[in-house]
Amino acid sequence: MRPTGRLLGLCALSVLTQGARSISLSVNPDGGNASSPLLYGFMFEDINHSGDGGIHGQLLQNNGFQGDSPNLTAYAAVGDVSLAVDFDNPLTSAITRSLRIDVPSGTTGQVGFSNEGYWGIPVDGTTYTTYFFMKGKYSGEVTIKLVGTTSGIEYGKSTLKVTSGDKFSEFNTSFPTTRAPDGDVLYTLTFDGAQAAGDSLWFDLVMLYPTTYKNRYNGLKTQIVDVLDGVKGSFLRFPGGNNLEGASPSDRWKWNETIGPLEDRPGRQGDWTYPNTDALGLDEYFYWCEDMGLDPVLGVWAGFSLDGGGGTPITGDALQPYIDDVLNELEYILGDSSSKYGAWRVANIGRTEPWPLTMVEIGNEDNLGGGCASYPERFQRFHDAIKGEYPQLRIIASTSNSTCLPDPLPEGVWTDYHNYNTPENFYNEFDFFDNVDRSFPYFVGEYSRWEIDWPNMQGSVSEAIWMLGMERNSDVVKMAAYAPSLNLVNSTQWTPDLIAFDQNPTDGVFLTTSYYVQQLFSTNRGDTIKEVTSDSDFGPVFWCASSKGSMYYVKLANYGQDTQALDVKIPGTTTATLTYVANDDPSAYNSDEQHIVSPVTKTLSGNGTFTFTLPAWAVAVLAAQ
Numbered sequence: 250m251r252p253t254g255r256l257l258g259l260c261a262l263s264v265l266t267q268g269a270r271s272i273s274l275s276v277n278p279d280g281g282n283a284s285s286p287l288l289y290g291f292m293f294e295d296i297n298h299s300g301d302g303g304i305h306g307q308l309l310q311n312n313g314f315q316g317d318s319p320n321l322t323a324y325a326a327v328g329d330v331s332l333a334v335d336f337d338n339p340l341t342s343a344i345t346r347s348l349r350i351d352v353p354s355g356t357t358g359q360v361g362f363s364n365e366g367y368w369g370i371p372v373d374g375t376t377y378t379t380y381f382f383m384k385g386k387y388s389g390e391v392t393i394k395l396v397g398t399t400s401g402i403e404y405g406k407s408t409l410k411v412t413s414g415d416k417f418s419e420f421n422t423s424f425p426t427t428r429a430p431d432g433d434v435l436y437t438l439t440f441d442g443a444q445a446a447g448d449s450l451w452f453d454l455v456m457l458y459p460t461t462y463k464n465r466y467n468g469l470k471t472q473i474v475d476v477l478d479g480v481k482g483s484f485l486r487f488p489g490g491n492n493l494e495g496a497s498p499s500d501r502w503k504w505n506e507t508i509g510p511l512e513d514r515p516g517r518q519g520d521w522t523y524p525n526t527d528a529l530g531l532d533e534y535f536y537w538c539e540d541m542g543l544d545p546v547l548g549v550w551a552g553f554s555l556d557g558g559g560g561t562p563i564t565g566d567a568l569q570p571y572i573d574d575v576l577n578e579l580e581y582i583l584g585d586s587s588s589k590y591g592a593w594r595v596a597n598i599g600r601t602e603p604w605p606l607t608m609v610e611i612g613n614e615d616n617l618g619g620g621c622a623s624y625p626e627r628f629q630r631f632h633d634a635i636k637g638e639y640p641q642l643r644i645i646a647s648t649s650n651s652t653c654l655p656d657p658l659p660e661g662v663w664t665d666y667h668n669y670n671t672p673e674n675f676y677n678e679f680d681f682f683d684n685v686d687r688s689f690p691y692f693v694g695e696y697s698r699w700e701i702d703w704p705n706m707q708g709s710v711s712e713a714i715w716m717l718g719m720e721r722n723s724d725v726v727k728m729a730a731y732a733p734s735l736n737l738v739n740s741t742q743w744t745p746d747l748i749a750f751d752q753n754p755t756d757g758v759f760l761t762t763s764y765y766v767q768q769l770f771s772t773n774r775g776d777t778i779k780e781v782t783s784d785s786d787f788g789p790v791f792w793c794a795s796s797k798g799s800m801y802y803v804k805l806a807n808y809g810q811d812t813q814a815l816d817v818k819i820p821g822t823t824t825a826t827l828t829y830v831a832n833d834d835p836s837a838y839n840s841d842e843q844h845i846v847s848p849v850t851k852t853l854s855g856n857g858t859f860t861f862t863l864p865a866w867a868v869a870v871l872a873a874q
């Protein structure tokens with residue numbers, strides 16, 4: 250699509266936006282271009298504890314002592330005992346370290362350990378379940394408590410009778426909780442010190458889950474899923490992002506080490522400074538997609554790590570094992586129980602039907618850091634091998650830079666374009682997709698206004714302008730995802746993010762201005778992009794119209810300090826709601842400390858024309874029928 254107006258330079262803003270006359274838009278009810286039904290969705294990788302400590306339901310930190318340099322992070326002794334990370338008493342060949350508790354002779358009373366979770370533990374009043382492995386001679390009671398760190402108030406408690414010996418045994422117990430007022434809660438596990446006096450006991454993979462989303466074993470945290478679900482996205486790209494790539498080939502995300510029993514998952518040193526448990530593994534990502542109605546977009550490792558030259562890119566014969574590994578992964582996902590890897594899936598999760606995978610992305614950002622020159626070869630080989638076995642799969646290249654792609658690009662391939670940018674550039678790039686080669690479909694796999702701590706109004710309006718440019722061109726822009734999606738405010742490696750959270754069980758999820766923009770755009774989707782004519786140029790107000798049946802959606806962004814009067818003509822409509830997020834201050838933001846921007850909805854009536862004003866720095870949707 251071509252813009253119906255001309256783009257103005259920023260310097261023209263003040264002249265144009267006196268607000269003296271209204272902007273007239275006229276939506277043509279006839280014709281239009283089909284819009285991509287997948288347009289808005291999510292990108293996910295474990296960054297800023299978005300997974301471990303975030304959307305994943307397991308609440309205790311460092312439970313398997315994984316990562317490159319395990320230590321006692323998150324643990325403390327309860328009573329007069331000493332704790333150590335033990336390398337000589339592995340739980341399994343995957344979980345190779347355990348927690349050793351030395352109990353001095355003469356000890357009496359309850360002793361054990363506490364775990365402080367990921368900067369707290371949310372106790373939401375649902376039934377909680379804990380699992381733990383224990384070794385060492387002990388026969389007696391073990392007491393689990395969830396207790397206020399400073400208040401000492403108990404929010405949940407369970408006592409179970411255990412007998413353990415010289416091999417690890419697994420125990421579990423479920424117990425009711427009462428909602429805690431904040432996340433300042435400790436998990437404690439204690440036992441009778443007198444019984445173990447003079448000995449050591451070992452614990453490993455101690456886990457704690459609230460009642461999870463859809464009550465799944467090893468499932469997701471409802472509090473976070475609910476707000477993500479509020480966006481009504483269409484797809485989920487996983488598992489990265491940089492976190493797919495690893496610092497070196499051996500540090501990459503390995504699909505076959507993220508499946509099966511949790512004690513068989515070694516975890517890895519993630520790419521964002523902290524260990525990943527991989528309890529949120531391949532099958533859990535697919536459950537996530539299934540439970541939230543998202544189309545999976547699986548990223549696969551393509552011979553390129555973040556090490557800037559230490560062994561990658563891998564090309565030639567050396568690449569073949571990695572191609573085979575991806576084919577094995579796809580067989581695990583798509584194969585039936587008669588196939589080797591399909592049978593492994595059935596054995597792990599009892600699921601005989603394949604996962605509904607339709608899209609695979611080859612690598613991540615292979616245009617950056619020295620990946621470009623070898624990507625034509627790497628991409629082509631992965632593409633051909635995958636299409637040879639699974640012709641139905643959509644293949645996505647990790648870059649849309651043609652220098653880094655095979656020429657010609659194989660039929661049916663989509664390309665991933667990332668855009669972390671300033672508001673000014675998003676403004677100026679409104680027409681970017683008006684001018685691209687239309688034979689070249691796009692997945693905008695990551696974008697957002699960056700270089701600030703919290704999304705703010707100006708940034709969110711600028712993202713909306715970029716999104717309007719995509720939506721106008723959603724015959725060629727197939728999918729788009731804001732990134733990153735989630736961050737734990739107490740340990741964040743990249744800002745801004747769409748949704749922030751802490752471990753407060755009641756109001757610990759913080760919806761940003763960009764969240765509301767994503768939600769507005771995604772929940773008001775037509776299936777056809779309609780022609781709009783106007784007496785005004787684009788800028789500072791931008792728009793895009795769509796329809797679905799008798800519903801019309803006119804999306805608007807006002808990138809400026811002046812309110813704007815609009816009349817929007819949509820033949821055949823009589824009622825409309827106008828929903829917007831706006832603030833006079835372009836630097837206004839929502840955070841963990843303030844919530845000052847919320848959506849506002851107004852009902853309008855008209856007879857084919859709706860007249861209203863758009864506030865300063867606003868993103869709006871007019872939904873009419």
Ligand SMILES: *[C@@H]1O[C@H](CO)[C@@H](O)[C@H](O)[C@H]1NC(C)=O
Binds near residue numbers: 250251687779781
């Ligand atoms: C439909 O797409 C074509 C380009 O492919 C463009 O010229 C036309 O303006 C678009 N129509 C609408 C209503 O966006």
Ligand SMILES: *[C@@H]1O[C@H](CO)[C@@H](O)[C@H](O)[C@H]1NC(C)=O
Binds near residue numbers: 316319523524
């Ligand atoms: C302990 O491990 C954590 C997680 O890897 C790390 O952040 C922390 O710096 C380590 N602490 C020490 C004292 O090494």
Ligand SMILES: *[C@@H]1O[C@H](CO)[C@@H](O)[C@H](O)[C@H]1NC(C)=O
Binds near residue numbers: 751
């Ligand atoms: C985590 O951040 C929240 C929000 O800023 C704060 O209230 C809480 O005290 C922090 N928790 C820890 C353990 O630092």
Ligand SMILES: *[C@@H]1O[C@H](CO)[C@@H](O)[C@H](O)[C@H]1NC(C)=O
Binds near residue numbers: 420421422
């Ligand atoms: C929990 O423990 C009970 C025995 O107390 C056992 O039957 C059950 O399989 C365990 N559940 C899990 C998920 O390990």
Ligand SMILES: *[C@@H]1O[C@H](CO)[C@@H](O)[C@H](O)[C@H]1NC(C)=O
Binds near residue numbers: 503505506574
């Ligand atoms: C996972 O697959 C790789 C081959 O890509 C293999 O080297 C590794 O041993 C496998 N790990 C497990 C746990 O099977």
Ligand SMILES: *[C@@H]1O[C@H](CO)[C@@H](O)[C@H](O)[C@H]1NC(C)=O
Binds near residue numbers: 616
């Ligand atoms: C494409 O990649 C090449 C090689 O890295 C780089 O020189 C060029 O600037 C890139 N083009 C665009 C449009 O980013």
Ligand SMILES: *[C@@H]1O[C@H](CO)[C@@H](O)[C@H](O)[C@H]1NC(C)=O
Binds near residue numbers: 856857
């Ligand atoms: C709406 O406008 C149409 C013509 O555009 C007219 O026929 C009709 O009477 C109007 N209805 C109302 C309620 O004003």
Ligand SMILES: *[C@H]1O[C@H](CO)[C@@H](O)[C@H](O)[C@H]1NC(C)=O
Binds near residue numbers: 296
């Ligand atoms: C969130 O992650 C990035 C990348 O590792 C890191 O630079 C940043 O410091 C983190 N933020 C916090 C608050 O830990």
